[in-house]
């Protein structure tokens with residue numbers, strides 16, 4: 001009980017941990033993508049704004065001729081400047097420049113003392129324009145001014161306010177420069193020196209997201225960047241939300257796994273008890289020779305009828321037994337009880353009993369000894385037993401090859417099951433000394449259909465025609481399949497619902513008796529079959 005409880009707790013802890021890890025990673029990746037997009041938008045918006053300013057400056061500059069009719073700095077001149085300035089939201093002022101000094105402007109009128117633009121150091125010359133960044137126009141008033149000849153345009157200090165606000169809010173940085181980033185015009189943010197270093201490849205920082213947006217027309221580039229913070233540093237609500245979702249998902253997954261484990265565990269315990277209490281029983285499916293429908297043997301198939309859970313198919317409990325180390329116990333049980341049940345019929349009718357075994361059974365000394373002892377005890381010759389193996393329960397093929405020889409000393413036969421599937425293939429066929437090859441139902445199903453497997457059939461038939469092995473087609477369900485086999489491989493054998501479903505032992509006894517009484521089909525032994533196939 002404590003063990004089960006401990007296991008359940010571990011499952012819940014693991015599920016919660018994985019769920020937290022999953023949501024944490026997803027949140028981080030999503031947040032990274034979000035921030036990257038934001039930085040991209042930021043760079044593009046600054047570039048668009050810069051482009052816009054340049055266009056407005058050029059536009060105003062192109063109209064300068066209309067002021068030339070007035071005396072510079074006269075009232076009509078200033079009035080014309082103000083009128084021209086009005087429709088440009090990103091331009092704050094237009095001024096008249098003489099010898100690198102602004103004499104008057106639309107906003108300030110005539111300057112009491114001309115404003116010398118030559119004293120400012122933060123200057124960039126671009127063609128006929130000179131940009132002066134952070135020019136101090138009045139005490140505490142700075143702005144970017146661009147001028148050429150007698151004309152200056154002052155960019156609104158609020159043109160980039162939005163970007164400064166965004167910078168404060170998200171920690172964004174931007175550097176605006178020329179296309180090759182040799183000249184930097186202006187910067188936004190507190191971490192622009194790191195951004196510049198990253199941009200110039202001097203520093204590599206995985207956690208700094210940088211994006212570039214350029215416009216070749218205006219020879220301008222904006223590099224924007226931000227240090228990637230963890231999603232939870234920025235928003236506690238997201239942390240709480242993620243914690244709740246991850247806990248819920250973790251608990252649901254934990255409960256599902258626990259339930260599944262519990263069910264499997266109880267099924268396993270039930271199976272263990274069923275073996276101990278001999279509650280498993282057998283049905284037998286006959287194998288027929290195709291050409292005359294005579295019975296050459298029977299395959300024993302295990303059935304389990306649990307008192308509480310009802311019928312549980314071998315496709316469920318055999319894999320469960322394989323996964324949990326119970327398959328050997330099951331095989332021992334089958335060998336002992338099925339040979340005992342069928343012993344007389346095998347001897348009298350000279351047929352084979354096919355038994356599904358796992359590769360680990362064949363290599364097990366206990367299994368070998370139990371089979372030999374049972375054969376001796378029941379007085380059944382080894383040639384009446386056909387052990388069916390498949391690569392599904394794989395083992396070392398060299399060990400299996402060796403073990404097969406031991407059984408062969410007692411005349412026991414071997415069949416390679418499920419041939420044509422991934423579990424049984426030519427490599428195994430070439431390496432193992434088997435007496436019978438059972439062609440998987442998926443190949444039989446393709447007879448007379450458009451299935452892709454039908455392309456395999458002609459090759460298989462050609463290959464098996466000359467092969468000294470008993471060939472059994474599994475899962476024959478209709479007459480068309482039977483007729484096809486009769487026409488193409490009459491010496492082969494078949495098993496399937498077309499002939500008979502798996503029957504209780506008493507029914508098999510009746511069937512064998514009828515066959516003998518009516519004399520329709522001669523019952524032949526495996527030895528005869530082998531002889532027929534080789535001839």
Ligand SMILES: Nc1nc2c(ncn2[C@@H]2O[C@H](COP(=O)(O)O[C@H]3[C@@H](O)[C@H](n4cnc5c(=O)[nH]c(N)nc54)O[C@@H]3COP(=O)(O)O)[C@@H](O)[C@H]2O)c(=O)[nH]1
Nearest residue numbers: 301302314315318334356357417475476477495496497498
């Ligand atoms: N190791 C052991 N494996 C065993 C044992 N008993 C059964 N099994 C394996 O379980 C798988 C499912 O078996 P089962 O449900 O019994 O199905 C068998 C036949 O009923 C089915 N079959 C036969 N003819 C037809 C048909 O015409 N149509 C159709 N849809 N199904 C058909 O095929 C199964 C037999 O397959 P095979 O063993 O490959 O010959 C199955 O893998 C069994 O091997 C056991 O005691 N030990």
